[in-house]
Amino acid sequence: MNDRLKIGNQELTSRLFLGTGKFSSNKIMPAAIAAAKAQVITVALRRADQAYPEENILNFIPEDCILMPNTSGARNGEEAVRIARMSRAMGCGDWIKIEVISDNRYLLPDNQETIKATQILAAEGFVVLPYMSPDLMSAKRLVEAGAAAVMPLGAPIGSNRGLQTKEIIRILIEEIELPIIVDAGIGKPSEAVEAMEMGAAAVLVNTAVATANDPVAMAGAFDLAVRAGRQAYLAGLGRVIQSNASASSPLTGFLHE
């Protein structure tokens, strides 16, 4: 099946994006990425601490993956732009996940600042994937600002609470021409299926995999889920009736007649 997801100039066969945070060890990551069949992998940028010379995370990410650094830690658009430029200077491509957060309790993204950063970075040639609070008008402005995709949250970051924002995500899928990627909140494969059945272009999962008892097996489960959901979306879901029932077998030729 030639069902590719086009983002920027890239055509992806995998619709499962994987984050690299919270894994108990970097060593699990290559197997998790392989099991997820993920092509897009997120990382974060932080101050390097020479007192704790950590293993370079890039050694655990296959070279044919697309690296999508995030701007986590940015509290406004300006900080996100700075982090994005430093990330690009690492020499691992032009993709950037904009993440601007000033709300420390629910970690909800600041859409207005995200739009500002998107505009600046898209003009500088970045492939910009903004993480956002699901909102139609903000999504439209992200499109105008030059985003390559729009990534609404399903539930607060790291919460594993699923598609709490389902109705707005449904509207975004319907109204926004760019790929809608559900980022944050997806905690179970069944929720990934649901997002994909609705027509989400992809899902970004991190905590659900990294905090599973067996992250590699869970990565595989998410791969199956995302592919099942996508195939169901392409197949077109059967209709729902609101009351009573509709027999699946013929209502004629019964043996008692």
Added chain:
Amino acid sequence: MEISVNGKPVKIEIAMNLAQFIQSRGFKPQTVVIEYNGEIVKAQTWEGIVLKPHDRLEIVTFVGGG
């Protein structure tokens, strides 16, 4: 002299350029990006940058994240 590295004061006893500083601190040059007084400086230019008092360095690297 004293410079600022990742927001913390660091004392340097002898004159050195940025490449020497990075090496002396045990950073792996190919895994970091450096902002020197607010400007990103490419690795090829590090040798030509001689550190002076009150310079500000940000030395960053990729870590796991979502």
